[in-house]
Amino acid sequence: MHESHMSLVRRMFEEFTGAGTAELLLAHLTADAVYRTTAPAGTALDERFVGPAGVREYFRRAGELLQVDEVRVTDYFESGERIVVLGTERLALVGSAETSTHDWATVVTFRGPAIAEVCVLEDLSLLKQV
Numbered sequence: 075m076h077e078s079h080m081s082l083v084r085r086m087f088e089e090f091t092g093a094g095t096a097e098l099l100l101a102h103l104t105a106d107a108v109y110r111t112t113a114p115a116g117t118a119l120d121e122r123f124v125g126p127a128g129v130r131e132y133f134r135r136a137g138e139l140l141q142v143d144e145v146r147v148t149d150y151f152e153s154g155e156r157i158v159v160l161g162t163e164r165l166a167l168v169g170s171a172e173t174s175t176h177d178w179a180t181v182v183t184f185r186g187p188a189i190a191e192v193c194v195l196e197d198l199s200l201l202k203q204v
Contacts, residue, residue: 079184080150083157091145096133100126104188111194117201129192139204141166143173157182167200174200 086098109129113119118139123132143164151158159182164175178196182189 077187079155079157079182080152083159083182084150087147087159087161091147094142096129099189099192100129102187102189103129104185104190107188107190107192109192109194111198112196113198114202117198117204119198119201139168139201140198141168155184157184163196165198165200167203170203172200172203 082098082102086096086102089095089098103126105125107125107129109123109132110121111119111132118135119132123129143166145161145163147159147161149160151160159180160177161180162175162177164173166173174197176197178194180195181191181193183191183193
């Protein structure tokens, strides 16, 4: 029997907020999984990152551009094959004094026991300055 979707997503966010890593997410993606954000058009994060290698590339780019100063999860909701996670975060643009504090939502969609899509809705307008 596989781990429940909710349990897996909770552990993924505990890993990210605690250690700042996404290895648990990467280990549970389908081969064609899509990771996307609401990054401003024309910025380095404004694309669909596909498969584990693509998602790894997203986190590499994000790490070069943004420093995550604080992430806090406030709620989890489940509906069928989707888990919605809500929270707040404080980001800083690497090499700059520019910061942003805002709410975010992440929708994790499963296909069977694996993650087929992650959509992160957040204010990444800091990236317009890069």
